[in-house]
Amino acid sequence: MSRTPVSEDAVRAALHGVIDPELRRPIDELGMLDSLTVDGGTVTVRVLLTIAGCPLRSTIESDVREALGSVPGVEETAVVLDVMTPEQRQALRERLRPERGIPFSRPDSLTKVYAVASGKGGVGKSSVTVNLACELAARGLRIGIVDADVHGFSVPGLLGATGTPTQVDDMILPPVAHGVKVISIGMFVQGNQPVAWRGPMLHRALEQFLSDVYFGDLDVLFLDLPPGTGDVAISVSQLLPRAELLVVTTPQAAAAEVAERAGSVSAQTGQTVAGVIENMSGLTLPDGTVMEVFGSGGGQRVAERLTEGLGARVELLGQVPLDVALREGGDAGVPIVLGHPGSPAAVALRAVADRLAARPRGLAGLKLGVTPLG
Numbered sequence: 001m002s003r004t005p006v007s008e009d010a011v012r013a014a015l016h017g018v019i020d021p022e023l024r025r026p027i028d029e030l031g032m033l034d035s036l037t038v039d040g041g042t043v044t045v046r047v048l049l050t051i052a053g054c055p056l057r058s059t060i061e062s063d064v065r066e067a068l069g070s071v072p073g074v075e076e077t078a079v080v081l082d083v084m085t086p087e088q089r090q091a092l093r094e095r096l097r098p099e100r101g102i103p104f105s106r107p108d109s110l111t112k113v114y115a116v117a118s119g120k121g122g123v124g125k126s127s128v129t130v131n132l133a134c135e136l137a138a139r140g141l142r143i144g145i146v147d148a149d150v151h152g153f154s155v156p157g158l159l160g161a162t163g164t165p166t167q168v169d170d171m172i173l174p175p176v177a178h179g180v181k182v183i184s185i186g187m188f189v190q191g192n193q194p195v196a197w198r199g200p201m202l203h204r205a206l207e208q209f210l211s212d213v214y215f216g217d218l219d220v221l222f223l224d225l226p227p228g229t230g231d232v233a234i235s236v237s238q239l240l241p242r243a244e245l246l247v248v249t250t251p252q253a254a255a256a257e258v259a260e261r262a263g264s265v266s267a268q269t270g271q272t273v274a275g276v277i278e279n280m281s282g283l284t285l286p287d288g289t290v291m292e293v294f295g296s297g298g299g300q301r302v303a304e305r306l307t308e309g310l311g312a313r314v315e316l317l318g319q320v321p322l323d324v325a326l327r328e329g330g331d332a333g334v335p336i337v338l339g340h341p342g343s344p345a346a347v348a349l350r351a352v353a354d355r356l357a358a359r360p361r362g363l364a365g366l367k368l369g370v371t372p373l374g
């Protein structure tokens, strides 16, 4: 019986389809495909991992085997895993990040950056961030989150992100959960230790996250800010002047007042407010009646006051009801938009995602610094 000859081109094409799970690029483009030999029906491939303890080595190995197995004529495969030399790693870093600094603050960056702010703590800012991120990622957008809430980091838990960042020289590769790249100070501290950092340390940490973490090309980057109008919000405005604010509040009047203050910081920093999201709105009871646990109208009030105060239209982007499934999804690390997409809160969050997705990517919304004549 004559055997189908194995085409080396077909093998290379198949291997081009193997994507590094962290870097999200084909392994051959990353210099990870070191050698390839075809001997009859046997294909031997040597793959270079970025670091010795690469947490995803078995994923890469099985993806390579699967790709090879799909090539006609291949009967046996041998996958040899080795590790890049420091020089090869350096070359990789330079290929991925030829320029230093914060990629999202470059004038030509097309990434939309949303800083999610709230006045008070516990209004669901992180839950809203994580759900919007997962929803947009599920639609095929490239999404990242920086958990900048250094004192109350909760994003990894809400996302079920159990992976740890991988360090390749001075570049940090963020873990990916539900298709979202995420980095949090919580990934760098032991257990549940509190982080006792003041302004300058926070600024430095944020700067490092934004410049050393390799997110690749993102459509949207969310920053989960600490509650209030503190140091981190000011740092964000300095490090990412084009970040737009998303203000999360509850329907409660007292929460609305503080949220308005958080939003109006943008007047001083020159940032745009992309909109207001009301969370913890009416809870639908089993008999169909709606219980307004935190009152009503807070989101609308914040949007109106910010519109007045900033002199630019700020819209209420949506009202997310209180929903037990949202809390349960957060506890389980499966955001409600993925776990219970038909639930009332998921429907409301998807509607907010629709509005964000409809906003143009890139340079639109950028203040051009021009003043009309006359």
Ligand SMILES: Nc1ncnc2c1ncn2[C@@H]1O[C@H](COP(=O)(O)OP(=O)(O)OP(=O)(O)O)[C@@H](O)[C@H]1O
Pocket (backbone or CB within 6 Å): 118, 120, 121, 122, 123, 124, 125, 126, 127, 128, 149, 152, 154, 226, 227, 279, 280, 281, 320, 321, 322, 323, 324, 326, 327, 328, 330, 331, 345
């Ligand atoms: N719409 C909702 N329905 C039910 N539970 C909610 C809702 N939104 C948030 N929660 C729950 O409220 C708690 C606080 O939410 P979350 O951590 O998202 O708030 P936060 O504003 O980010 O808090 P912090 O300011 O402390 O970081 C969580 O247990 C979350 O599951």
